[in-house]
Amino acid sequence: MGNMINRNLGTIERLLRLLGAVILTGWLFTRGSHDLLSAVAAVAALALFANAIFSRCYLWALLGLNSCDPKDEHCGAPPRGS
Known part of the structure; x- marks a missing residue:
C-alpha cells in the first residue's frame, strides 16, 4: 500500500x-x-468519476494540493517514509 495516496x-x-x-x-x-x-x-x-468516488486525485497529490477538511484524519499527504 506504499503507493496509495491518502484522500485529498x-x-x-x-x-x-x-x-x-x-x-x-x-x-x-x-x-x-x-x-x-x-x-x-x-x-x-x-477520471472525474473515479476522483469523486475515491476522494483521491493523483494530479493534486503531485502538486501538493488538498481540499479536504483539515480535521479529517484520513486526508492529507501520507506520512514520510511510507
Missing part, C-alpha cells in the same frame, strides 16, 4: 467532479459521434 479531495470538490463527469457523459451520449474528442472526453469523465 473535500466534499464540495468531489461533488463538482461528479457533476462534471455526469455532464461530460450526457454530452457524449447526445453527441452521436465517435472520434478522438469523444475518446478524450470519455477518459476525462471516467
